[in-house]
Amino acid sequence: MKRHYLKMDKLPTVRRLPDYLSIIRELSAMGEMFVSSSYLADKMGVSAILVRKDIELVGVTGTPRIGYPIALLIKRIENFLGWGASLDAFLFGVGQLGTSILANRELGALGLRIVAAFDKDPRKIKTSVHGVPVFDIARLEELLTRIHVGVAILCVPPVYSQKLTDTLVAAGIRGIWNFTPAHIAVPKDVIAQKEDLTSGYAVLSARLTRIQPAA
């Protein structure tokens, strides 16, 4: 398979793709066949020019006065995101944040299957949280050899993040979705993605400070 690396400057577009997808799936469910860039722009709160640039990335061309073919657009976005197949994951740290991720139905609908969760609290071990079994973190190395997952979701206290990451990377896990405030170091061939509310809050406050209307 030829690999196309994703350029950093395309990430904002990639972040918007799930929203396009949810809007056009709704239209598709209502029997619509085409969607215009101005309809999408209005729903997304962005300019029609940006919509056209975004959709260019997944390789769909619109027809003037008709719009984009919805079925093709859905297929191309799903392919672009690799959302055809499901992705198995382990989750670490069943606190408030970990529990809210286990409860999230959207991620499941997109193909993310959290097959096991880990914690060190004896009150949580051997329970099931939103249908996901919780194991003792002490059993991690044993379970890593038995179950193969593509991604690890980190919701542990930040002091454990790096050590846990090292264990996971050594066991062959190639994707770390890091919800802890800690910055983690990984080898070049591993994807580490940091996710936290502070980035979103930064954008919100920067916009509120400028009372910026939707772009």
Next chain:
Amino acid sequence: MKRHYLKMDKLPTVRRLPDYLSIIRELSAMGEMFVSSSYLADKMGVSAILVRKDIELVGVTGTPRIGYPIALLIKRIENFLGWGASLDAFLFGVGQLGTSILANRELGALGLRIVAAFDKDPRKIKTSVHGVPVFDIARLEELLTRIHVGVAILCVPPVYSQKLTDTLVAAGIRGIWNFTPAHIAVPKDVIAQKEDLTSGYAVLSARLTRIQPAA
């Protein structure tokens, strides 16, 4: 006050600013006075060129072989984000997600003060969750006239999002931080920012599909 609108293409930089801030605050606490773009690049997992572009946005210039002055950089990033003053907020929907936001200490440290939460579950009303009092949503209009907040955090089931937004906007709230999967419509002078895990998941899967090393 002169208003500088924030351009859409600057948002990725703004999203990274809190990470720069946390890295340089750590250095500052250790007594460091300067930081190089290559140090920041390494910690952030991005290129030094991108670091220099990011920091240009907040208006700090580095000196070759010395780096950026840390104290000034902290001040400029905080000013840029409007993080000098605190921002008061109401939170709606004390479910798993709402609770994990109430538990988040990072946001508090950045100046977000959630002064009240609302729910319709009688078991939650009149309790306090992570120190925040929970009110009956039926009392919203009364409380909106008594307490002024800058932002509303939406964690309600998506079916309520638009109606709640309309009430909040009518009461003069200018910022809606939307954690529900629903797309909401707001007037031009109101900031609505949608936050969900699907955007982050889209970037993660697109990167995993391409086994992209950190850019």
